[in-house]
Amino acid sequence: MKVSAEEVKHIAQLSRLTVPETEMQIFTEQFNQILSYADIMQKVDTTGIEPTPYVLPITNAFREDIAKPGVSHEAALSNAPAVENDGFKVPRVLE
Amino acid sequence: MTKYITVIGLEVHAELKTKSKAFCSCSTEFGGTPNTHVCPVCLGMPGALPSLNKQVVEFAIRVGLALNCEIKPYNKFDRKNYFYPDLSKNYQISQFDKPICEHGHIDINLDGVEKRIGITRIHMEEDAGKLNHSGASISTSDSSSVDYNRAGVPLIEIVSEPDMRSAEEARAYLENLKAILEYTDVCDCKMQEGSLRCDANISIMPEGATEFGTRAEIKNLNSFRALVRAIEYEVERQKEVIEKGGKVVQETRTWDDANGKTLSMRSKEEAHDYRYFAEPDLVPVDLDEAWIERVRAELPELPAQRQARLMEQFGLPKYDASIIVASKAMAEYFDEAVKNAQDAKGVSNWLLGDVSAYLNNEGISISEFKVSPAHLAELVNLTKEGVLSSKLAKKVFAEMLKEDKAPKALVKELGLEQVSDEGAIMKLVEETIAENPQSVIDFKAGKDRAIGFLVGQIMKKSKGKANPGMVQKMLKEKMQ
Ligand SMILES: [Zn+2]
DSSP, X not given: OOOXXXXXXXXXXXXXXXXXXXXXXXXXXXXXXXXXXXHHHHTSXXXXXXXXXXXXXXXXOEEOSOOOOOSOHHHHHTTOSOEETTEEEEEOOOO | XXXXXXXXXXXEEEEOOOSBOSSSOOBOOSSSSTTSSOOTTTTTOTTOOOOEEHHHHHHHHHHHHHTTOEEOSEEOOEEEEOOOTTOTTSEEEXXXXXXXXXXXXXXXXXXXXXXXXXXXXXXXXXXXXXXXXSSSSGGGOSEEEEEOSSTTOEEEEEEEOSOBOSHHHHHHHHHHHHHHHHHTTSOOOOTTTTSEEXXXXXXXXXXXXXXXXXXXXXXXXXXXXXXXXXXXXXXXXHHHHHHTTOOOOOEEEEEETTTTEEEEEEEHHHHOOOOOEEOTTSOOEEOOHHHHHHHHHTOOOOHHHHHHHHHHHHOOOHHHHHHHHTSHHHHHHHHHHHHHOSOHHHHHHHIIIIIHHHHHHHTOXXXXXXXXXXXHHHHHHHHHTTSSOHHHHHHHHHHHHHSOOOHHHHHHHTTOOOBOOHHHHHHHHHHHHHHOHHHHHHHHTTOTHHHHHHHHHHHHHTTTOBOHHHHHHHHHHHHO
C-alpha cells in the first residue's frame, strides 16, 4: 500500500496541520515507510478469523447511573488560553 | 412537465434522561452556568478514561424494543474523528458498524391509510458541547465561548429508512417517534431545548425512476413546523435546479427558519472523513438474552396499545383516541379524568375541543394546564345530568380557566343551574306564544324555522338556563 502526496495533504488538512510544500516529499516517504511495515502484517493469512479489536477477554464494564460533582468551574477553566462568558474562548468558527 | 417523487429519511437524536453522563459521572442537568458539570473525562484531558453508564444501554434496549428492532448482543464503541471546538477530545464516542439496534419500524396513519416506515438502526453516542457566539450569529462573531456541560450527555441516534414520500409522512413519523420516546420515559423530547433533534435527508426523482436522486441533508430542524417547511422548500429548490438543467449536489444544508430557506453549509465529501476506529478505552458490551427479555417484560404501554385500549374500554372513535395518545401527558390526563366521568366521549370532546384550543392559544402543554382532571370530569357530568346546557358549560369552563374551582360551586356562584322545572318552563312557553302569534301561525302552516325562533326567544328569556330539550318538547305540545 502506498500513499500519494495528495493524500498526505488531505490527512494534514483533516488534522488541521500546515505542511509546507517543501516537506511534503519527506512526509510522503515516511508515511510509506510506516505503511510498508504494516504490509508485513497484511501478509498473514487471516481467512476465517473474526476481526479482533479487543484482545482482553473482558466485557460489560459498567458504571451505575449516579451523578457526582466533577471539577470546579475555576479548575475547569484554569488551563484555558482565554476565557469569555464562563466558557473557553475560541476564534470564530466557520467551515 | 416532469412529475417528481420526494424521498425522505430522518435522523433523530434523542438525549437520554439519565442522571449522569454517558462516560463520566458529571450531572446531565440542562442549563446552569457554563462549565460547571465537567470533569477530566468530558473535558478531554489527556489520560482521562471513559466508563460506560449502564442506564444508557438499558434505555437503548428499551427504545429498540419499542420500535420493533432486533437487539444486537455484541456491541462495541467507535471513535468518530473530527475537529470542532464543541468536541473536547477531537473525537466523538459513537457506534459505527455494530449499532445496538437494527431493522425496526413505526406504523404511521395518514387520513386512514396505514404505512410502515422502516428504522435502519439505533446507536448510542455522546453529545457535544455548546458554542455561544459573541455576535448575533456565527458569521458575524469574532469569537465563540465553549460550554462543555452538555459534552458527554448520552444520545441515541435513530436512523429511518428513506421510506417517507411527503412532508406530512415525515411529520407523522416524527410525531409517532416522539410519543414512543415519551411513553418509554427515556427522553424529555423538548425540541426547542434541543433534547430531541431532527435532520432530514431529502432527494427527488422523476416518477418511474428506479434510483434515488442525490440527497441533501438538512440540519437545524427544531420544530415540527420547521421540518415540514424545510422539506417543502427543499423539494422546490431541487426541482428548480433540475429543471434548469443542473445537478443536485450532495451536501449539508441548514434550515434558516426566519427566512424560510435552506442554506448550504459544507460539501459532504470533503468534511465527512471521520476515520472511525474501535474505541480502545471501552470494552465491548455483551447483552445476554435475560437482560433483553427483562427490559421487554418491563416495557410500558405504548401509544398504539393505548389507542386500542381507549377505543375498546371507552368506545372512543379512532380519531379521538389517536389524538389523545399522541401526547403522553394528554393520555394521562384523559385516564385521570375518565375515572370520575360518566361520559368518556364527553371528556374526549372537551380535550380535543376547548382544552386544546386554550392550550394552543396560550402556547402551553397539558402538563401546565391548571384545570384538574377531576374538575373537568365534574363539568362533563353536570352536562350529562342536564344541570348545564352545553352553552353554559362553556361559560363555567371559562371561569375554571381563571381559577381551578369545582364546577358545581361555580354553577351556584354564577347562578347558572339549568331550569328543568316543568312549571317554570311552561310559564315561559305560554308567555312567548302569547307574544309571537305570527310564529305560531307559521308553525302550524308547516314552517319549521318558526319553532327554532320560538325556542331561541324562550332561551333568551331564561338567560340560557332553561333545559333546551324540555323547551322544545313542551313548546310543540302546547302548539298542537
Ligand atoms: Zn464529566
